Amino acid sequence: MSTTETLPTGHEVVATPVRRRGGVLSALRWELRKLRAQYRARAVLLGALLMPIVVVVVIQGQSRPPKDTLLGRFATENGFALALLVLGFASQWVLPLLTAIVAGDIFASEDQHGTWKTVLTRSTSRGRLFWAKTLTAAGFAALVLLVLAVSTIASSLLIVGHQPLIGLSGQTIPTAEALRLVAASWATMLPPMLGFTCLAILLSVWSRNPAVGIAAPVVIGMVMQLVGALGGVEAIRPFLLSTPFEAWHGLLTQPRFTGPLVEGLLTSGAWCAGSLAIAFVLLRHRDITGG
Amino acid sequence: MTDVLAVDAVGVTKTFGAVRAVDDISVRVKAGEVYGVLGPNGAGKTTFLRMLFGLIRPDSGTIEVFGRTWDEAGVGVLDGVAGFIESPKFYPYLTGRQNLEGLALLDGGVRPGLLDEVLDLVEMTERADQKVGGYSYGMRQRLGVAASLLREPRLLVLDEPANGLDPAGIRDMRALVKRLAASGLTVLLSSHHMDEVEEICDNVTIMRRGSVAFHGSIADLRAMAPDPGHRMVTSDDDRAVALAARHPAVSVVRDPDPDGRPALAVTGPQRQVSGYVASIVQADVELLELTPTQTPLEALFFMLTDDETEMEGAR
Amino acid sequence: MRRTIITILTALVVVLGLGTAVIAANGGDSSTVTRARLERSLPTTFANLYVTQAALQGRTGITAASVHPQAMCDKAGAVGKDIGPGGDWVCLMSWTDPEVPMPPEGYGKFELNVHSNDCYTASGPSKLTGFLTMTDSKGREVTNPVFEFDGCFDPHGDNAATGVVFPSLLNATSTTVTPDPQGRASIQVTCGTGDQGCAGTVAVTAGGTDLGTVPYDLQEESTGTVVAPKRLPAGAKEVTFTVRPTTGVGPTSPVVLPVQPAG
Numbered sequence: 001m002s003t004t005e006t007l008p009t010g011h012e013v014v015a016t017p018v019r020r021r022g023g024v025l026s027a028l029r030w031e032l033r034k035l036r037a038q039y040r041a042r043a044v045l046l047g048a049l050l051m052p053i054v055v056v057v058v059i060q061g062q063s064r065p066p067k068d069t070l071l072g073r074f075a076t077e078n079g080f081a082l083a084l085l086v087l088g089f090a091s092q093w094v095l096p097l098l099t100a101i102v103a104g105d106i107f108a109s110e111d112q113h114g115t116w117k118t119v120l121t122r123s124t125s126r127g128r129l130f131w132a133k134t135l136t137a138a139g140f141a142a143l144v145l146l147v148l149a150v151s152t153i154a155s156s157l158l159i160v161g162h163q164p165l166i167g168l169s170g171q172t173i174p175t176a177e178a179l180r181l182v183a184a185s186w187a188t189m190l191p192p193m194l195g196f197t198c199l200a201i202l203l204s205v206w207s208r209n210p211a212v213g214i215a216a217p218v219v220i221g222m223v224m225q226l227v228g229a230l231g232g233v234e235a236i237r238p239f240l241l242s243t244p245f246e247a248w249h250g251l252l253t254q255p256r257f258t259g260p261l262v263e264g265l266l267t268s269g270a271w272c273a274g275s276l277a278i279a280f281v282l283l284r285h286r287d288i289t290g291g
Numbered sequence: 292m293t294d295v296l297a298v299d300a301v302g303v304t305k306t307f308g309a310v311r312a313v314d315d316i317s318v319r320v321k322a323g324e325v326y327g328v329l330g331p332n333g334a335g336k337t338t339f340l341r342m343l344f345g346l347i348r349p350d351s352g353t354i355e356v357f358g359r360t361w362d363e364a365g366v367g368v369l370d371g372v373a374g375f376i377e378s379p380k381f382y383p384y385l386t387g388r389q390n391l392e393g394l395a396l397l398d399g400g401v402r403p404g405l406l407d408e409v410l411d412l413v414e415m416t417e418r419a420d421q422k423v424g425g426y427s428y429g430m431r432q433r434l435g436v437a438a439s440l441l442r443e444p445r446l447l448v449l450d451e452p453a454n455g456l457d458p459a460g461i462r463d464m465r466a467l468v469k470r471l472a473a474s475g476l477t478v479l480l481s482s483h484h485m486d487e488v489e490e491i492c493d494n495v496t497i498m499r500r501g502s503v504a505f506h507g508s509i510a511d512l513r514a515m516a517p518d519p520g521h522r523m524v525t526s527d528d529d530r531a532v533a534l535a536a537r538h539p540a541v542s543v544v545r546d547p548d549p550d551g552r553p554a555l556a557v558t559g560p561q562r563q564v565s566g567y568v569a570s571i572v573q574a575d576v577e578l579l580e581l582t583p584t585q586t587p588l589e590a591l592f593f594m595l596t597d598d599e600t601e602m603e604g605a606r
Numbered sequence: 607m608r609r610t611i612i613t614i615l616t617a618l619v620v621v622l623g624l625g626t627a628v629i630a631a632n633g634g635d636s637s638t639v640t641r642a643r644l645e646r647s648l649p650t651t652f653a654n655l656y657v658t659q660a661a662l663q664g665r666t667g668i669t670a671a672s673v674h675p676q677a678m679c680d681k682a683g684a685v686g687k688d689i690g691p692g693g694d695w696v697c698l699m700s701w702t703d704p705e706v707p708m709p710p711e712g713y714g715k716f717e718l719n720v721h722s723n724d725c726y727t728a729s730g731p732s733k734l735t736g737f738l739t740m741t742d743s744k745g746r747e748v749t750n751p752v753f754e755f756d757g758c759f760d761p762h763g764d765n766a767a768t769g770v771v772f773p774s775l776l777n778a779t780s781t782t783v784t785p786d787p788q789g790r791a792s793i794q795v796t797c798g799t800g801d802q803g804c805a806g807t808v809a810v811t812a813g814g815t816d817l818g819t820v821p822y823d824l825q826e827e828s829t830g831t832v833v834a835p836k837r838l839p840a841g842a843k844e845v846t847f848t849v850r851p852t853t854g855v856g857p858t859s860p861v862v863l864p865v866q867p868a869g
C-alpha cells in the first residue's frame with residue numbers, strides 16, 4: 001500500500017500491465033514450432049528432396065527425349081537441360097502447390113482447429129499474428145524452392161552429366177556458366193512463388209477453409225497458365241502471376257534480356273501486396289465467432 | 292484506491308444479421324469480486340464475453356477492462372486478463388505441454404516453473420506430454436484453465452466451464468473455480484445453471500435473449516425468490532389436502548406424475564411447510580415421499596428467463 | 607463446399623474480367639510475337655547451331671559470322687497479319703556455306719511454331735540442314751542440332767522491320783497431266799511464302815505443238831491451276847510447261863509431265 005500511495009496516479013497502478021507481451025518474433029517462433037510439428041510440412045520438404053531424383057531417373061530412362069518442352073530435346077543427354085526441363089514443369093503447378101500446402105493452411109487451420117480464440121486471447125494482436133504467419137509461409141516457400149532446386153540440379157548433373165549446354169539462342173554455354181545460369185533460373189522462381197504464397201494466404205484468410213487455401217491457388221495458377229498461352233489475349237500476360245515463371249528464358253539467350261525478370265518482379269510484388277493487403281483487412285475486421 | 296473496475300461495459304449491443312445477440316448490456320465487475328453472467332442457451336453470454344476479449348467488435352457501446360478500451364490500448368486491454376470462451380481449443384498435433392509453451396511464447400514468456408505449477412494445479416501433469424488430439428473433453432477443459440492461469444491473470448473469464456463435463460468433471464471444475472475465486476482473483480463466470488453461480492458469485496447479471504433480465508447481488512436475488520416447492524406422496528391425499536386448510540401460508544394442489552401416479556405439489560415458506568408436514572404425520576397419514584422440486588433461486592431464474600414473464604431487475 | 611466453388615468462380619471471373627478489360631484497352635493487337643523479332647532471332651539461333659553442326663562434322667572455318675543468315679518471316683500467308691503466336695509461321699532463310707549452296711530461289715524454308723511466351727520451335731528444310739540424326743566426325747550417330755531447334759527472343763527486342771525480302775517460289779504440284787473434258791492440259795501450281803506473290807506466264811507445249819501461253823497471278827501461299835487454251839493433240843505423251851516469272855521465282859527448267867489419259 002505505502003509504495004503505491006507515493007505514486008502520483010494511484011489508479012494507474014492497477015491498470016499497469018502486469019505482464020510482458022510477445023512481439024512478432026515470439027509469434028514467429030511459435031509459428032515455426034507449429035510448422036515443425038506438422039506432418040505435412042515435413043512431407044513437403046521430403047517430397048521436394050526426393051521427387052526430383054525420381055523424375056530425373058525416369059526422364060533419363062526414356063528412349064525419346066520430351067521434345068515438345070523447351071530444352072526437352074537435350075534432356076536425356078544434358079543435365080543442365082534436364083534441370084531446366086524440370087524447372088519448366090515445376091512452375092506449371094508444382095511450385096504453387098508446394099507453397100500453398102503451408103500458406104493456404106496457415107490461417108485456415110486456426111479456423112479448422114477453432115484456435116483463433118486461443119491465440120487472440122493471449123495479448124497477441126491480429127497484426128502481429130498476421131505477419132508472423134506470413135513470414136513463416138514465405139520462409140517455407142523459399143526453403144522448399146531451395147531444396148527442390150538443389151535436389152534437381154544435383155541429381156540431373158550426377159545422373160545425366162554436365163556437358164556444355166545449348167542455350168535458347170543456339171549458343172553453346174560452357175559448363176561453369178551453365179551451372180550458374182541454371183541456378184539463377186531456379187532462383188527467379190522465388191518472386192512468383194512468393195506471389196502464389198500471398199495469394200494462398202488471401203484465400204486461406206478469406207475462405208477459412210484449408211482445402212480452398214491449398215487447392216484454389218493451384219487451380220488459379222493453371223487457369224492463368226492456360227489464359228497466358230492463348231493467342232489473342234496476350235495483352236494480359238504481363239498481369240498474370242504465371243508469366244514471371246517464364247522470365248528465366250532471358251538468362252539463357254544471347255544477348256541476355258532481363259526485361260521480363262523486372263516485369264515479373266513487379267507483377268509478383270503487386271499480386272503479393274494486393275493479396276496481403278486484402279487478407280490483412282479481412283483478418284483485422286472479422287468477428288471471431290467460431291471455435 | 293482500487294475503484295478502477297475490472298470490467299465496465301456500458302450499453303453494449305451486437306447483432307448478427309437479424310439476431311440481436313446482445314442488446315444494450317451493461318456489466319460492472321469490481322476488482323476482487325466473483326461475478327456471474329447467467330442465462331439459458333442463446334441468451335448472449337458467449338457473445339458478450341467474446342466482445343470483452345476483442346474477438347468480436349460491438350456494434351455500439353463501450354467495454355473498459357481495468358480502465359482501458361480497445362480503441363486506446365489495442366490488445367493491451369488483455370493485459371492481466373485470461374480465460375476461455377466456450378470449450379477451449381488447442382492444436383491437436385502438439386502435446387499439452389507444447390501447447391502451453393507456445394501460448395507462453397505469445398505472452399512474451401512466463402516465469403520459470405509456472406508451467407509445471409499450473410499443470411499440477413489442474414492435475415494434468417501426467418498427461419501433459421501426450422498429444423492434445425487424444426485428450427478427453429474434460430482434459431481439454433482443464434488444460435484451458437491451466438492455459439489461462441499461465442497468464443497470472445487478475446481477471447479470469449470463464450464461459451460455462453462445466454459445460455459438457457460428466458458429473459465428476461463438473462464437481463472437479465466447480466471445486467477448482469471455487470478455489471481460484473477464494474484466492475482473491477476477480478472472476479467473471481458465465482453459466483446456465485443457477486446452482487453453479489449462487490454458491491460462489493457475489494453479483495450476477497441474468498440475461499434473456501440478449502438483454503438484462505436481472506442485475507444485482509445474490510442476496511437481492513434471494514429476497515425476490517419464490518417459496519421452495521416440494522413434491523409429496525401420501526397414503527391419503529384427500530386427508531392431506533383437507534389438512535392444508537389449517538395452514539394458510541402453504542399451498543397444496545394435486546399434481547399427478549406424468550405417468551398418472553397421484554402426487555401433491557406443496558409450496559410455501561420452509562417453516563410453514565414443516566408445520567404442515569408435521570400435522571399430516573400427526574393425523575396418521577403416512578408420508579411416503581417428500582422431495583424438493585426446485586430451489587427458490589432456480590425457480591426465480593426460470594421465471595426471469597422464461598419468455599412469457601417480464602420482470603425488472605432490482606438495483 | 608459452397609464457399610470453395612464461390613472462391614474459384616470469383617477468381618476466374620476476376621481473371622477473365624481483367625483479361626477482357628485489358629484486351630479492350632489494347633485492341634487485341636499487342637502481341638510481342640512479331641515478324642521483325644523473329645527475323646532477328648531465328649538467324650542468330652540458326653547460325654549458332656549451324657556452327658555446332660559444322661563442329662560435329664569436324665569442319666573448321668565455319669563461324670556464326672561467316673554463315674551470315676538472313677530471314678524473312680510470314681504468318682498465315684498473305685491474308686494473315688504477321689503478328690501473334692501460332693504454328694503457321696514460315697521463315698525463309700538464306701545463309702552462306704560453300705559446301706551447301708542455296709537452291710536457285712536463294713533460300714530454305716523453315717516452319718515455326720511460335721508460343722505466346724516468345725519461344726519457338728523451328729524445323730529446317732532437310733535438303734539443306736539434314737535429318738534428325740547425323741554422323742559426326744568420329745562416326746557416331748548424334749542428334750542433328752539444326753534439324754529442329756528451339757529459341758527464345760526478347761519480347762522488348764528491336765521491332766523495326768529488317769527489310770529482308772525473298773521472292774515467292776512457284777512450284778508445280780501436279781505430277782501428271784489429265785486432259786479436262788474439253789481436252790485441255792492443265793497444271794496445278796502453288797505460290798510459296800515470299801514478298802509479292804507470284805506472277806508471270808506459262809508457255810505450254812506438247813511434242814512440237816504450242817498449246818498457248820497463259821498468264822498467272824497468285825498471292826503468296828495460294829494455289830492455282832494453269833489451263834492451256836488449246837486442245838491437247840491426240841496421242842501426246844508428255845506436256846512441257848515453261849514458267850517465265852515476272853514476280854517471284856519459278857522452276858529454272860521447264861516442267862515436263864506425262865499425260866494420263868482421262869477415264
Ligand SMILES: Nc1ncnc2c1ncn2[C@@H]1O[C@H](COP(=O)(O)OP(=O)(O)O)[C@@H](O)[C@H]1O
Pocket residue numbers: 289307308310311312313330331332333334335336337338339
Ligand atoms: N456467428 C453468429 N452468427 C449468427 N448468430 C449468432 C452467431 N453467434 C451467436 N449467434 C446468435 O446469438 C445469440 C446469442 O448466442 P450466444 O452468445 O452463443 O449465447 P449463449 O452463450 O448465452 O448461449 C444466439 O441466438 C445465437 O444464435
Ligand SMILES: [Mg+2]
Pocket residue numbers: 333336337338377450451
Ligand atoms: Mg455460450
